[in-house]
Amino acid sequence: MTPPLAVDIDGTLTGPDRGLDPRVMPVLQEWDAPVVVATGKAFPYPVALCEFLAIPITVIAENGGVVAVAGEEIVFTGDPEGAWAVAEEYEAAGYDLGWDEPDFVNRWRETEIAVALDQPLDPLERIAADHGLEVVDTGFAYHVKTPDVDKGKGLKAVARTLDLDPEDFVAVGDSENDVATFETAGRSIAVANADERALAAADEVTDDSYGAGFLEAVEAIRGEDVR
Known part of the structure; x- marks a missing residue:
């Protein structure tokens, strides 16, 4: 059974040039469970990504400051x-x-x-x-x-809306703002280019970096090991 996915954008779905790795697009489009795009980017960016991938708009933006699920209320926190x-x-x-x-x-x-x-x-x-x-x-x-706003709390809010347990999710990311997501999800995978805090917090780390690391994480989620 495919688990729901919480995935960062920059450094995780992109290459080092910050461009979206085109290989990740069909993976997200065909994922047979909810996909939450969890990012530090401003609110319109993950919404646009979902829109152009033609997947349901389910986003955590601005490091947890904005949480939105299509058909539900948009929640803004922070100062x-x-x-x-x-x-x-x-x-x-x-x-x-x-x-x-x-x-x-x-x-x-x-x-x-x-x-x-x-x-x-x-x-x-x-x-x-x-x-x-x-x-x-x-x-x-x-x-x-705001100190008490983070992606992990955003994931809990999304999970409640979707009637899921946060531990049902697999989180994939690359930086310290993903640590709270890693601590909230049931399984966490850092791509190889992740910073020290993310590497330390992750359950698993890929050999590959950036978008290639995400693709490796996907293989791990589907049943193959990551170191």
């Missing part, structure tokens, strides 16, 4: 006003969010803000802490978010 206050104070201190204009990374965010990895982290963490927020490094950006 967007606080996150933007952090961004304004960070910029007033002489720093920058680090994105080209127009800023498509943050334009449609509902619950957090993202700062480019080439920007100074220490002052961002300090300012975020002053506002009661935290910074999470997803490997693609620094995300300023």
Whole structure:
């Protein structure tokens, strides 16, 4: 029996160039159980991915800040006003969010803000802490978010909506924002390019990286071992 799947996008379904690995598309389209796209990206991105794959829209976006299941209520958590206050104070201190204009990374965010990895982290963490927020490094950006919001809680919310147990899910990901998902799902697999926290939290680790690692994880889910 095919288990439901919770899968990250960047670094998991993509290549190192951040482009979607085309080999993952038929796998997601043909998955014979619910697929939850769980990402740090802004809300419209996972919705669009589901739409273009022609699979049900079941998403956890913005590191758990937005949870949506097609036909159900969209739930927003977090502190967007606080996150933007952090961004304004960070910029007033002489720093920058680090994105080209127009800023498509943050334009449609509902619950957090993202700062480019080439920007100074220490002052961002300090300012975020002053506002009661935290910074999470997803490997693609620094995300300023509410501390009690994460993908794991998002997965629990999705599971309730789908009348499933979170432990029914297999989670596949690559970064520290996937750790909560790994701890919530019944089985977790990190792709080889995952960061140290994700590697330590995962039940299994693939030999291959990025989209190829996801395909290897799929084989493991279907009955073949991963180291």
